[in-house]
Amino acid sequence: xEHIELSYPEAKRLITRRAHVGVVGSGDLEVLLEPSRDGVxxxxxxxxxxxxxxxxxxxxxxxxxKFGGAVRIHINDAGATPGNVLLRLEQAAExxxx
Amino acid sequence: MNMTNLSPExxxxxxxxxxxxxxxxxxxxxxxTSTELVGPFDRIESPWLPRQGIAxxxxxxxxxxxxxxxxxxxxxxxxxxxxxxxxxxxxxxxKMTAALDLAARDSEAGKPTSAVLLLETGGVRLQxxxxxxxxxxxxxxxxxxxxxxxxxxxxxxxxxxxFGGMSLAxxxxxxxxxxxxxxxxxxxxxxxxxxxxVDEFDASDRALIWAIHGGEQRVGMGLxxxxxxxxxDEIAATVRGYVRAGVPAKHRSEQVEFYRKRIAAIDTSxxxxxxxxxxxxxxSKGRVx
Amino acid sequence: MxxxxxxxxxxxxxxxxxxxxxxxxxxxxxxSRTADFGSEPALFLCVVPDEDSRFPCVRDGxxxxxxxxxxxxxxxxxxxxxxxxxKPQKRPIIxxxxxxxxxxxxxxxxxxxxFAAATAADAYASARMAGHPVxxxxxxHAFSGGFLTHGYQANRILAFDDAGITIHAMHKEAAARxxxxxxxxxxxxxxxxxxxxxxxxxxxxxxxxxxxxHAQDPQNPTAxxxxxxxxxxxxxxxxxxxxxxxxSNRWKSDVARRTRKGTxxxxxxxxxxxxxx
Numbered sequence: 001x002e003h004i005e006l007s008y009p010e011a012k013r014l015i016t017r018r019a020h021v022g023v024v025g026s027g028d029l030e031v032l033l034e035p036s037r038d039g040v041x042x043x044x045x046x047x048x049x050x051x052x053x054x055x056x057x058x059x060x061x062x063x064x065x066k067f068g069g070a071v072r073i074h075i076n077d078a079g080a081t082p083g084n085v086l087l088r089l090e091q092a093a094e095x096x097x098x
Numbered sequence: 099m100n101m102t103n104l105s106p107e108x109x110x111x112x113x114x115x116x117x118x119x120x121x122x123x124x125x126x127x128x129x130x131t132s133t134e135l136v137g138p139f140d141r142i143e144s145p146w147l148p149r150q151g152i153a154x155x156x157x158x159x160x161x162x163x164x165x166x167x168x169x170x171x172x173x174x175x176x177x178x179x180x181x182x183x184x185x186x187x188x189x190x191x192x193k194m195t196a197a198l199d200l201a202a203r204d205s206e207a208g209k210p211t212s213a214v215l216l217l218e219t220g221g222v223r224l225q226x227x228x229x230x231x232x233x234x235x236x237x238x239x240x241x242x243x244x245x246x247x248x249x250x251x252x253x254x255x256x257x258x259x260x261f262g263g264m265s266l267a268x269x270x271x272x273x274x275x276x277x278x279x280x281x282x283x284x285x286x287x288x289x290x291x292x293x294x295x296v297d298e299f300d301a302s303d304r305a306l307i308w309a310i311h312g313g314e315q316r317v318g319m320g321l322x323x324x325x326x327x328x329x330x331d332e333i334a335a336t337v338r339g340y341v342r343a344g345v346p347a348k349h350r351s352e353q354v355e356f357y358r359k360r361i362a363a364i365d366t367s368x369x370x371x372x373x374x375x376x377x378x379x380x381x382s383k384g385r386v387x
Numbered sequence: 388m389x390x391x392x393x394x395x396x397x398x399x400x401x402x403x404x405x406x407x408x409x410x411x412x413x414x415x416x417x418x419s420r421t422a423d424f425g426s427e428p429a430l431f432l433c434v435v436p437d438e439d440s441r442f443p444c445v446r447d448g449x450x451x452x453x454x455x456x457x458x459x460x461x462x463x464x465x466x467x468x469x470x471x472x473x474k475p476q477k478r479p480i481i482x483x484x485x486x487x488x489x490x491x492x493x494x495x496x497x498x499x500x501x502f503a504a505a506t507a508a509d510a511y512a513s514a515r516m517a518g519h520p521v522x523x524x525x526x527x528h529a530f531s532g533g534f535l536t537h538g539y540q541a542n543r544i545l546a547f548d549d550a551g552i553t554i555h556a557m558h559k560e561a562a563a564r565x566x567x568x569x570x571x572x573x574x575x576x577x578x579x580x581x582x583x584x585x586x587x588x589x590x591x592x593x594x595x596x597x598x599x600x601h602a603q604d605p606q607n608p609t610a611x612x613x614x615x616x617x618x619x620x621x622x623x624x625x626x627x628x629x630x631x632x633x634x635s636n637r638w639k640s641d642v643a644r645r646t647r648k649g650t651x652x653x654x655x656x657x658x659x660x661x662x663x664x
Contacts, residue, residue: 001151020138023118024155025180032138032156048153074141078153133664136656145649146580162657164664188582192638192653199633200661222531222556224565229582229647231531231556232595232637235539238505239634242512263535269505284501284532285491292561293491294444310497321499351502351509354463358456361498366441370497 004045004056008064011041015069019095022088029077029085033092036070047077055082063089069096111329114255115279119178122216122255123163125330126174126337132165136193144187146226155181160190162197168338171211173201179218179258186264187223191233198240198250205247212341213244215252215271220286221262234263238270245272245349251340253333254280254322259311261286270351273340274322275333276313282322283311309372318376321350393436393448395527395551395606396485402613403481403524403620404431410461416440416448417457421465424479425621430465432458433483434537444492450533451490455503458537462510466517474518479624480511482523482538488558489532504536511540520627522620525587526605529554542627542636543597545619547605552587559585581646594643597623 018034036042043060059082073092077085114122124132136142138156147154159181163174175194177184186194194215201211222230241250249272254260259281260268268274268282276282287307290299300306309315317325323340326332360379364370397418401407404420413419416437421428436448445451462480469477490500515521523529523538525546534554538544546552555562563570577584581592591599598619602612630636637643638650 001148001153018139020156023178023180024153028180029153030138030156032141034139046148046153048151074156076143076153076155135660135664136653140656142649142652142656146582149580150576164661188647189649189653192650193657196654196657200657224557224562225580225583227556227562227583228554228590228593228595229650231534231539232593233650235508235535236634236637238508238535239512239540242509243516243633263532265501266505266508266532266535269502270509282501283496284489284504285496290491290493290496293488294493298444298491299493299496310493316499319499321502349509351505352463352513354456354459354506354510357502357506358460361452361456361503364494364498366443366494370494372497375497 002047002050002053004047004053006043006057006060008041008043011064011068012039012070013068015071015096017096019092021091021095024076024078027079027081029075029080029088031088031092032074033071033096036072039070041069041071041073043073043075045075045077047075049077049079058082059085062086067093069093111327112331113328114330114333115257115277115328117330118180119176119216119218120161123161123174123176126214126334127163127165127167127172128169132163135162135164137161142189144189144226146188146229150225152225158187158189158193159184160193162193167212167214167341170341171204171209172214172341173197173211174214174216176216177219182223184219184258185221185223186219186230186233186237187226188229188233191230191237195233195236195240198237198244202240202244202247205244210248212248213241213250214337215241215250215267217252217254217260217264217268218258219260219262219264220258221264231263234266237264238266241267241270245270245345247345249273249340249343249345251275251337253337254282254313255328255333256280259286270349272346272349273324275324275326275336276316276322277326277328278313279328280313281307281311282313282316286311315372315376319379393485393487393527396433396483397435398606399524399526400431400433400483402608403483403617413457414440414453416445416454419457419461421478424481427476427478429479429481430461431481431483432461432537434458434486442490442492442494444490444495448485448487449490450486450504450536451492451495452498452500452503455500455507455536459506459510462514466510466514466519469519475628477517477519479520479522480514481620482511482521482541484523484525484529484534484538485527486530486533486537487528488530489536504532507536508540515540515542516632518632520624522623522627524616524620525552525554527551530558531556542630543623544595545598545600545623546587546590546596548587548599548601549605551605553585554587554590555585592642593646594640595637597626
């Protein structure tokens, strides 16, 4: 069981909505995305699979390279692939941009 | 594919089974009247799963919506079958119990509030064992308290079905709605095979499983009330119908003598043929809703 | 799994109810008797093994179809008989619990054991809601569907503080297999995670028990030990009568406040949000 925390100070664009996607099934994850409280983006991840800190950072770096919203993201993960993680993040982002 | 079977109704139907628990609960309500309570952003999660290396879910796999169904106050409580098999833990169980209690409180104060239980669950969550089991007992108790004032409507649609202790909650409900895909029983085939051997129940025999636990059988033998298509609109309409019907004059689970006699009449010298039993039980005169 | 399942139940039924001859109308696996308890009559109920049961999957003390309906029948009869009694005179219903599990059989599933179990739980809860003090004495094992059917709808639960008492959702061997652990690892886990434990002392920490009872050998109690158990049951009856007819004492107890924080957080949050919805 690992808890990962990351911040993205460059992600400062105001976001006013929140979104929730996904179910924590085996090999799957849920993403909770809501406005940040301090003007920049923060991410927390709770994952049942240890040792993939670098992979998480890579996926989140990639996500925030395109999405500059000041959001607080929490992820509960049960072993999703990086591709699946990115998909869910993008779904959540799309939901708050509408 | 036989094109003549693809009626407009079939093509236009929206699958209920393909919806997650949240979408299933939501689709039952009158448009624009429902609010989710104690949802994901409240982050009331299992205190027990992370300590065992299992990823929690923000809503602990129990989703609550409150609103209006057919113009009447109602609450829907859905277990998410894709999270830990829809199993009942301390938090998910407490959510269902608390929602039933609040519906009962409103009902007793003069605002009858129906409850719809969407039971996609294997029963007690093993990783929370005794708190899950206690929660099931509390759910059954609260359902029994509410049903005196307002109907408790259970939906078992599949694919997980309703097994374990939660099958007792289905058993005490005012009305039970099932699809053909849905299964309802105390012990699933795998559990029977494990505990009593493959001769008792071959869990690989899918036809046998549905012949015994499937929605068509349960409705046909009189232990569930409506057999519906896997169609969200049809299911929502059926729920509306039961909300409108209100509390039945007598609940099925109060009719002990009637069902006890049926069991006494069973020949147990060999396995019971489900089709024959269904025939016998649907033919014998009994109280119908 | 102890071979003693069901023996303690019968012992305590005989001690408290006076004799253990089953009713003519009942399967031999159900003991039911109204007997004096203190100054009032009480209904005693117990499920015991019947190796000659016509249902093969209940012969070791499992709770099956006939057992569930017999329990429900007796309870509803008593509800009816006491219907016009004022609440303080509704007789106590005392479930003596020593059940291996629910019945795991194809006949049972075919004939709807889920529903039979529901009728028994309904009857027990209905008695409680009508004002009967419903007390469970866990004399041996209380597993899963068996306990949900017979005993878990009680106002108050008592259990012996003894290694022979197990209250749980699944037998250790099956639980070990499913969680991919050894039985020894499961025991260790139980010490860290109270709801997973097979030890009745950890169960007592969940806030669900009224009292832990002491007897050197619960299957052969001394006269003093029997007197203490009677006194504890009497206290449970008084406590039940003075409380509400629901199960809220299970999460409102001091002990529960410490271990069932998740339950309390849910109830508080839902109550607060319900008003505004």
